[in-house]
Amino acid sequence: MIRAFKVVLCVLLLACCALAQTQLNGAGATFPYPIYSKWFNEYHNLHSDIQINYQSIGSGGGIRQVTAGTVDFGASDGPMTDEQLAQSKVKLLHVPTVLGAVVPAYNIPGVSGEVKFTPDILAGIFLGKITNWSDASIAKVNPDIKFPSQAITVAHRSDGSGTTYIWTDYLSKISPDWRDTVGKGTSVKWPVGVGGKGNEGVAGLIRQLPGSIGYIELIYALQNKINYGSVRNSSGQFIKASLESTTAAAAGVKVPADFRVSITNSPAKTAYPIASFTWLLIPTNPTDQNKGKILKDFLFWMLDQGQSMTEALSYAPLPKAVVELEKAAITKQVH
Amino acid sequence: MSGTVNEMNSPDSFNPSEKPATAIPTLAQTATQRKAISASSVLERIRQTHPRSSRMPDAAFAVLIVLTAISVFAIVAFVLWELVDKSKLSLHQFGLAFFYGHDWDPVNGDFGAMPFIYGTLVSSALALFIAVPLSIGVAVYVTEMCPIRLRAIISFLVELLAAIPSVIYGLWGIFVLAPLLREYVEPFLAKSLGWTGFFGGPMYGIGMLAAGIILSIMVVPIIASITREVLTAVPQSQREAVLALGATRWEMIRMGVLRNARIGILGGIILGLGRALGETMAVTMVIGNRPEVSKSLFAPGYTMASAIANQFTEATGDLYLSALVEIGLALFLVTLIVNALARLLVWSITGGRAGRARA
Numbered sequence: 001m002i003r004a005f006k007v008v009l010c011v012l013l014l015a016c017c018a019l020a021q022t023q024l025n026g027a028g029a030t031f032p033y034p035i036y037s038k039w040f041n042e043y044h045n046l047h048s049d050i051q052i053n054y055q056s057i058g059s060g061g062g063i064r065q066v067t068a069g070t071v072d073f074g075a076s077d078g079p080m081t082d083e084q085l086a087q088s089k090v091k092l093l094h095v096p097t098v099l100g101a102v103v104p105a106y107n108i109p110g111v112s113g114e115v116k117f118t119p120d121i122l123a124g125i126f127l128g129k130i131t132n133w134s135d136a137s138i139a140k141v142n143p144d145i146k147f148p149s150q151a152i153t154v155a156h157r158s159d160g161s162g163t164t165y166i167w168t169d170y171l172s173k174i175s176p177d178w179r180d181t182v183g184k185g186t187s188v189k190w191p192v193g194v195g196g197k198g199n200e201g202v203a204g205l206i207r208q209l210p211g212s213i214g215y216i217e218l219i220y221a222l223q224n225k226i227n228y229g230s231v232r233n234s235s236g237q238f239i240k241a242s243l244e245s246t247t248a249a250a251a252g253v254k255v256p257a258d259f260r261v262s263i264t265n266s267p268a269k270t271a272y273p274i275a276s277f278t279w280l281l282i283p284t285n286p287t288d289q290n291k292g293k294i295l296k297d298f299l300f301w302m303l304d305q306g307q308s309m310t311e312a313l314s315y316a317p318l319p320k321a322v323v324e325l326e327k328a329a330i331t332k333q334v335h
Numbered sequence: 336m337s338g339t340v341n342e343m344n345s346p347d348s349f350n351p352s353e354k355p356a357t358a359i360p361t362l363a364q365t366a367t368q369r370k371a372i373s374a375s376s377v378l379e380r381i382r383q384t385h386p387r388s389s390r391m392p393d394a395a396f397a398v399l400i401v402l403t404a405i406s407v408f409a410i411v412a413f414v415l416w417e418l419v420d421k422s423k424l425s426l427h428q429f430g431l432a433f434f435y436g437h438d439w440d441p442v443n444g445d446f447g448a449m450p451f452i453y454g455t456l457v458s459s460a461l462a463l464f465i466a467v468p469l470s471i472g473v474a475v476y477v478t479e480m481c482p483i484r485l486r487a488i489i490s491f492l493v494e495l496l497a498a499i500p501s502v503i504y505g506l507w508g509i510f511v512l513a514p515l516l517r518e519y520v521e522p523f524l525a526k527s528l529g530w531t532g533f534f535g536g537p538m539y540g541i542g543m544l545a546a547g548i549i550l551s552i553m554v555v556p557i558i559a560s561i562t563r564e565v566l567t568a569v570p571q572s573q574r575e576a577v578l579a580l581g582a583t584r585w586e587m588i589r590m591g592v593l594r595n596a597r598i599g600i601l602g603g604i605i606l607g608l609g610r611a612l613g614e615t616m617a618v619t620m621v622i623g624n625r626p627e628v629s630k631s632l633f634a635p636g637y638t639m640a641s642a643i644a645n646q647f648t649e650a651t652g653d654l655y656l657s658a659l660v661e662i663g664l665a666l667f668l669v670t671l672i673v674n675a676l677a678r679l680l681v682w683s684i685t686g687g688r689a690g691r692a693r694a
Contacts, residue, residue, distance in 0.1 A: 159648070
């Protein structure tokens with residue numbers, strides 16, 4: 001009886017070893033979680049002995065884990081600072097994967113159409129200088145919309161997030177006032193407004209509070225059918241966020257060798273000004289050679305087949321030029 | 336010592352007056368003739384009074400129980416040590432100024448916890464302000480005035496409130512309570528009580544008032560069920576005595592029942608306060624998450640638990656993390672201090688005496 005049990009146990013253990021699944025672990029940003037989840041699933045279907053796990057604990061957590069070496073790769077919505085890179089135990093390469101756009105969504109009683117925003121209007125609203133929808137500066141760029149005399153309530157993120165980073169990065173670029181008083185970061189000291197947790201929280205606040213305006217990811221605005229406005233880009237065009245205008249934003253910016261670049265306020269003509277890459281943080285000299293090889297293979301697959309899966313989930317694919325640059329960098333730098 | 340079961344079976348029993356079990360000289364007989372040994376330790380005592388077969392298990396049991404008791408203190412001490420250790424960076428940078436600083440600026444590395452401490456204390460105070468009369472009222476009704484058939488149903492419904500997850504309360508707060516407050520309650524309060532200064536400013540619906548109301552709903556079942564237990568435990572003779580002195584029904588409840596139960600009621604309030612201080616999810620969804628000290632209850636606020644829950648995962652930078660852990664330390668200390676003050680209050684009311692008159 002005991003003997004039979006021992007035999008069964010040995011057989012089971014052998015069976016587990018025979019499956020020989022290689023498992024990679026990654027952690028980081030929540031924004032690209034849906035597309036990463038799909039990619040890892042598809043990759044597993046192609047290579048059934050490779051399992052890639054991803055935990056969306058937030059960009060900050062992802063950076064912490066990958067620099068300490070507790071996960072095989074990380075993910076972040078905001079690029080790491082020079083300081084963070086220098087402190088990292090592991091040498092990392094930033095690999096952009098998809099593009100996201102952040103839109104100004106609003107709830108103005110009686111206004112259902114698209115509202116045009118200039119950079120100055122957005123900065124004024126978020127600094128607390130423009131306090132009513134009937135303000136002259138808003139009416140000037142929207143001559144055909146009748147605004148009610150409604151107080152503006154700003155909705156922002158209460159938790160640290162890459163979305164906030166993109167929004168404040170844009171505001172810092174177009175408003176010296178914002179840059180000096182608030183600055184950019186995943187979590188900032190907001191001059192006015194109420195905070196909601198997550199994109200869902202801000203979307204909920206916008207829907208509930210009449211006269212509110214907030215910033216959310218394009219996907220949330222589309223899926224929750226919240227009105228969002230167009231923003232004037234640096235070429236003077238009013239662009240409404242879409243997958244094409246987001247990809248155009250990346251195409252118009254010179255991407256440096258380490259891929260750590262901000263593409264907000266992009267100079268391209270059709271670019272949507274409030275867009276950003278999201279990055280995977282890949283160790284360039286991995287201790288486990290096998291895992292390093294698998295990651296490299298996955299990245300090439302992601303840059304080829306993976307990019308065609310992004311549109312279905314409302315993520316903007318990378319422009320072709322950036323894909324080529326990335327392939328070259330990965331071949332050269334990741335061992 | 337006498338009358339224990341072990342003694343009958345124990346060959347080492349040294350009760351000289353007891354007759355041995357058999358006439359044949361046994362180990363027991365020789366043992367009873369031994370001189371009395373003075374036991375000086377628990378283990379010595381166990382060795383002498385227990386038969387060999389149960390000595391080891393009993394000793395082990397005694398040690399295990401003592402360890403379990405110590406472990407509770409050990410866990411609290413460990414939590415405190417971890418909090419202090421991880422917040423060393425922030426403690427070193429800001430010192431005591433952290434606890435009364437007003438700025439929360441992650442970009443410039445300037446952190447102050449006053450808005451969070453204020454938010455936690457005010458929302459909990461507001462919750463108790465609303466919940467205590469409500470729960471005592473419910474408990475008094477259920478024990479004193481309710482028809483017997485309805486008693487079980489009402490108690491069950493009140494306790495059901497405690498079973499609802501806090502996220503559900505948060506959702507209900509955003510979708511039902513906030514619009515209600517914004518459309519009807521806040522304008523009414525602003526019109527009638529606006530002169531006090533507590534009900535002014537823009538009306539969002541979400542804010543300190545909404546958080547206080549949600550917290551009070553969450554705290555009511557705790558205080559109500561404990562109060563109900565304590566009121567039921569008051570002896571019937573107390574009620575009868577007060578009635579016999581010519582009291583009305585309300586006077587009877589006040590003098591005979593509530594007065595006797597006040598320690599228990601205070602204990603229930605302290606427990607409810609503990610829940611209110613630590614509640615995170617429901618509060619963070621309706622309080623507006625704005626780190627600002629504001630007199631008006633309509634204004635958004637921020638509590639310590641919400642701050643940690645919101646910002647901990649994405650906190651980049653060691654100082655930022657350390658500041659958040661220090662908020663955790665602040666919450667720990669605030670809870671300790673509030674509990675200590677409440678105990679002090681209880682002690683001062685009773686003057687150290689037992690609070691309930693003996694029947």
